Amino acid sequence: MPDTFAPPSIPTVPVTPAVLDGLRAIVGDKGLILDEQGKEPFVRDWRGSLVGTAAVVVRPGTTEEVSKVVKLCYQHGIAIVPQGGNTGLMGGATPYPTHSGIVLSLGRMNKVIEVDPVGYSMTVEAGCILQTLQETAASHDRFFPLSLGAQGSCLIGGNLSTNAGGVQVLRYGNARNLVMGLEVVLPNGDVWNGLRSLKKDNTGYDLKHLFMGAEGTLGIITKAVLKLWPAPKDVATAWLAVRDPQAAIEILSEAHAASDDNVGSCELMSRAGTDVVLRHIPGVQDPLKADTNWYLLLEWSSSRPKADGAEGMSEKLEHFLAEQFETGRVRDAVIAQNEAQARNMWTIRESVAPASRAEGGGLSFDISVSTSKVPSFIDKGLKAVLEILPSIRPYPLGHIGDGNIHFSFMSPVGMDRETLRQYAPAITRAVNDLVRDMAGSISAEHGIGVDKIDELAHYRSKIELDTMRSLKRALDPKNIMNPGKILRL
Template structure:
C-alpha cells in the first residue's frame, strides 16, 4: 500500500510517545480507548481510498470531552503531535497521519451521543462522533430535517463534516456545513475547552470563533460537540431525471427552475452519460432512468415543507409543466419524473455511487473545483480540451453540483494504463486544470479541503497575504504545532 508523500516540512516532527506517556493515556481513556496493536491501528492509519497510509504510536479513542481535553493537554505538555479523525472518509488525506508521524491519532468515534433535540427551536446538540445518517434519522424522528447529505453519510461523522466544511447535494438551498451550525464546543491545542454551544441565531459579541474551526481540518483544535440547525421536513418532493442538450442547457434550466418551482429547487446535479454508464457498469441493482441519445443528464429535485393538498397544484404538477416548457425550448430532450420513492432513490443512488464505481473502474484523476455557475459550460469545454491535449486517450467523466458551481472534474486513465504510468501525467494535468480555474476566478477545492494532497496547490494559488494571515492564526492557537501538523499549510 502506498504511503503518504514525504513530509513537506521537517518542523512537523514531534516528540516520540514514551512508555510512560502510553500509561498516562491508558489512565485517561482506559483499555477500551487505547489501540496499540499494529494490525488494529491500520483502519485508522489508512485513508478510505487505500491511497494514503501513515503511522501513529497509538490510536486514542476518548469517550467524552473531558478525556479529549486531558489527552490533548498531555500531548501539549510533552510536545506530541495529534491527528484528529472522525469517520475517515475524507478525500484529501486530512485525517491520515504522515509516514513519519511519531505522535498519536485521536479518533472521536466513541463520542456518538445526540445530547438534545429542540424541535420547537429547530436545533439539535450532538457529539462529534455521531454518524451523519444517524443525525438525519434523528431529526426525521422529530419531524425535522437536517440537510447535510453526501455519499459517505452512512459512515462519516459530524465532527469531520464540520472540520472539513463538507458540502454535498443540498448546498444549493441550505449552504455548506458551516451554514448549518449555531454553536460549537472545541478542545484547543493547549487542552483548554472553548464552550461555544449557544443555540443562537443572532450573537454579535465580537469574533465569531466557531467559523475558525469549521474548514480548518483539525489544525486549530478538535470539535467535540455542535449545535446544529434543523429545518421543517420536506412534505412534497419531486425528483426528475432529464436528458439535456448540453451543459449550457443545464445552466439555463437551473436558472428557469427557481421561478417555476416557487424557489423550491433543492438539488441540481449534472451527470455525463459516460459517468452514468460507469455507475451502471459497476454498481449492481441500479436501473437506467432514461435511455436517450445525449451526452448529458440532469438530476433535478424540488422540495417544499408544505404538504400537497387534494386538488391543489403540487410540485410534481409544476415540474411536469416546467419540463414541457423546457422540451419546447430544446434544452430538455426527454425526461422522467420519479413516481415512487424507489424510483427517486434509484436516481440518487446513481449520483451517489460515482466514487464507488470509479474505484472499481481503475486509476483516475479527479479535481474538486468551483466556478461561477454561468462559467461552467466554458470551463468544462476548455478544461476537457486542455487535458486531452496532454493525454488524448484519457477518459473524461465530469459531474457535479451544478447548482452551486461545484464540479467534480474527473478522468479515468486510458484503458490498460496503470496508476504509476498515469501519475506521470498528473502534474501537468493538475496545472492546466487549476490554472484554468484560477483564470476564471474559481476555487481549486470547492468542498473537499486541502489536507495533505493540495498543500502545494494552495501555496501556489493563494496570495502571500492570505497565507500569512492563515499562518498567524495557526501560530497563535497552536504555537507548538502539534495539532494535525503538516496539513493545509507549511508552517
C-alpha cells in the same frame, strides 16, 4: 494525489511508556488501540492510497477526556491527528508515515444531547454518524440537510472540520451554514464552550468559523449545535437528458421561480459517469436511455404536503419540463413515480466515487467557478486536458447549482496508475490555471489536507498564506494539532 506521501516538517516526539500510561489513565484500556491490525483502519485513508503510522489510536469518550489527552500531548510536544469517520478525500485525517504521535478518534463520542424541534436545533457530539443525525431529525418531523455519499459512515465532527458540501448546498449552504454553536478543545487542551443556539450573536469575532474548514489544525470539534428545517412533505425527483451544460444552468435558472423557490438539488451527470456506475454498482437501473452526453438530476421539495386536488411538486415539475422541451434544452426526462425510483436516481449520483475507484486509476479535481461560468470551464478544461492526454476518459459531474464541478477522469484503457501519474502534474497545472483565470477555487468542498498543500501555496496570495500561518501559530504554537496539513509552516 501527491507522488509521494512526503511530509512537511512535523513534530517527532515519541509516545514514551510514561505517556502511554498517562493516556491509559485518562481513557482506559478500552480507549486505546495499540496493535497494528487494530490501528490499520485509522492510519489508511478511505481511498487506500495513503498509509501512515501512529504510536497509538486514542478513543476518548467525553470532552473532558479529549481535553486531558490534548493537555498531556501539549505538555510533551506530541503530535495529534484528529479523526472523524476517516472518509475524507484529501488525506487530511491520515497520519504521515513519519508520524510518531497519536491518532485521536472521536467515534465513541456519539450522543445526541438534545433535539429542540420548536427552536429548530439539535445539540450533538462530534462522533455522531451523519445519517443518524438525519434520521434523528426526521423522527422529530425536522430536516437536517447535510447530505453526501459517505453519510452512512462519516462523522459530523469531520463534516464540520472540513466544511463539507454535498447535494443540498444549493438551497441550504455548506456545513458552516448549518451550525449555530460549537464546543472545541484547543491545542493546549483548554475547552472553548461556544454551544449557543443563537441565530443572532454579534459579540466580537465569530470564533466557530475558525474551526469549520480548518481540518483539525486549530483544534478539535467535540460538540455542535446544528440548525434544523421543516421536514420535506412533497418531493419530486427527475432525471433529465439535457442538450449540454449551458442548457443545464439555464434550466436551473428558470427552475427557481417555476418551483416557487423549492429547488433542493441540481446535479450534473455525464453519460460516461453514469455508465461507470452501471458497470460497477449492482442493482442500479439506467433511468433514461437517451442520445445525449449530459444528464441532470433535479429535485424540488416543499415542507407543505400536497393538498387533495391541488397541484403538487410533481405536477409543477412536469409542466416546467414540458416548457423546457419546447426550448430544446431538455431532450427527454422521467419523473420518479415512487421512492424506489427516486432512490435509484440518487444512487447513481452518490455511487460515482466507489464506482470510479472500482474502475481503476484516475484523476479528479474538486473545483468551483461562478455558476454562469460552469459550461465554459467544462469546455475549456476538457480541451486542455485532452491536448495533454487525448486518450484519457472524462466524466465531469457535480453540484452545478453552487458552481462546484468534480472534474474527473478515468485513465485511458490499458494505462496503469504509474504511467497516468506521469501526466498528472501537467494536467493539474492546466486545470488549476484555468480555475485561477476564471476566478474560481481549486478546492470547492473537499479541503486541502495533504493532497493540495502545494497547490494552495501556489494559488493563494502571500497575504492570505501569511494570515493563515499567523492564526495557526497563535493557536497552536507547538504545531502539534494535525501538523503538516493545509499549510507548510
